[in-house]
Amino acid sequence: MSIKLFELLLQASIYTVTISVVSILIGFAIAIVISAMLLSRQRLFVLPAQIFISFFRGAPLLVQLLLIYNLLPVIGINVPSIVAAVVGLSLCTAAYQAENLRGGFSSVPVGLVESAEMVGMTPIQIFRRIKAPIALRLTFPALVNEAILILKASSLVSVVGIVELTRMAQDLAGSTFLPLEIFASAGLIYLVINWIVALAGGLIERSLPGVPR
Amino acid sequence: MSVPAIAVKNLVKTFGGSTVLHGIDLEIEQGQVSCVIGPSGSGKSTLLRCMAFLEESTKGTIAVNGEVLGFAENAKGVRERVPTAVNRQIRSQIGMVFQQFNLWPHMTALGNVSEALKTVHKMSRRDAEERAMAQLVKVGLEGRAGHYPSQLSGGQQQRVAIARALALNPKIMLFDEPTSSLDPELTGEVLNVMRDLAAEGMTMVVVSHEIGFAATVGQQIIFLDHGKVLFTGPPQDVFKRPRTPRLEQFLDTYIDRGASMLL
């Protein structure tokens, strides 16, 4: 298999990484909103949030992507397919990240909140200075995990025509009749990217001061 | 006679189906060290936590320096919630030290002690850290100011926790089993800090199994069993001449384990 083919795969992997990063960030922002709705304990907010999480974790990503890709034009929103793809990925990851955040917040030891109450902090101050920083630190490993999952899941946007790594591999395998080499190379690239993310995640985690025992 | 630091009237606390405190009546005097002792499950921690309004009482009232905290009750037993802002203001007179230290892990020792000064009392960072440092010096930990809780021993963490509470100039200090989570060799350093604090005249309520401390530093001993106050009085009355059989039974286990000062 020639270098040229590998180069093409690498170039396509830039799309993979970009799409994944954007989706993760947008998904995180949405997840914060959803988590806030869950924590608000107001039925008006909790119920839609629960339905959101249940749906986007319950249906396969492929189906979600197809649905959004086909649904948006029908209700009059015409966007390039890449936008539909990112929207689909973001919503899916938002549901999982919201669950992770919820877990993180409920793992904050109660005593730390009580000691904050005893020194006179208001609930908002406690949230800003104690709960949120600690919850985020607790959620971090799950966040890294989710990043890796999204990188792999991005392979599915190939079905809505985005030429990222998997799509490129499919096209090349079809035209060169070298499926083993092409797909194995693509797999290798995914592997390396995920390995780098896991490594970076571990380094960042170790540099964060103090996670409660 | 001055207003009691803490006045507990007919305090009842139920959790779900079970009653933990059966109508406690107590007065904590100003400048006194009161030690609450008793077997596990007697409700000692619950009593202390009600005093701090970390638990809501089911019946009865708690007054701190004359002001009612948490729930006010009129003569007919009708309860009314005290406004949150008032509670917060009353609570600012109380400092609390927990069994699990509860230091915030993402802040250094200095950060922990100065946090409330900055966030709640809006002190400038420099002033807050200056005051915090003074407290750390007081508990002997100025050298560890930049360390994170995970880098400190249990005894050091608890001393930081004490400094954190003291930084806010409380009138009353509550201690909830401050040495129960510590290795035996580390309890000494914490008890010494508490001893010094008592010598300065701080009003303290200490829930603890350290009977030796209670006997030597305590001025009022409160013996709690199954949610009832079985006995209160000065140490001499409690330890040198045990009165109730239950108290005698309780202290026996300590004598067996070598608390010879009780003999």
Next chain:
Amino acid sequence: MTFDTNVIFSNLPEILHGAWVTILIWIVTTLAAAVLGFLVAVARRFGGVLLDRAFGLVIAVLRGTPFLIQIFLVYYGGPFVGLSLDPIPAGIVGLSIYGAAYFSEIFRSGFAAVPKGHIEAGLCVGLTQGQIIRRILLPEMTMLVLPPSVNMTIILMKETAVLSIITVPELTATLSAIGSQQYAFVEALFVLALFYWVLVEITGWLGHFAETKLTRFRFFNI
């Protein structure tokens, strides 16, 4: 936008067949993956360091690459190494191997989570290796591996949708085809999403039910 339910009813036989294929593949793959994963976990624990490392490497690759790439390798690359499979067998093989990698990790942490003290107690009273595995290790593991296993079953069920890309006639493929042929995408995809969602919820409930029934195997981790 109109919602034409007629699309669903007039194609019901085809849709039901697609659903049947999905469920069939799901059950077969889950069982195969669980069994294979269990054997691998046992081999890794009791089979020596070399075997452990080798399997570890393979599992890392299977968990670090997208399932789509793996299934392409099996379906399109297979014939080049003498493995010519039809879509459904290819799908089952690919998904089973993928699932086995994850199941083996679940069982591996299950093994490790049983306190060593319990095993040692068994040795002290004279139980054999086999008896220890059967009477102590496996029962105590059950509670530990149940939640992640239920989770994995759900994941595998959702992954069957990906098989539509290699033309396996399961539900996603069926409804997508109907949707595009009859310009009723929204209806078709909506039913599709609903189907999976309901199945996931049911599986979750069953898993939770099983957990409550098996609490006697739970030991308290202090």
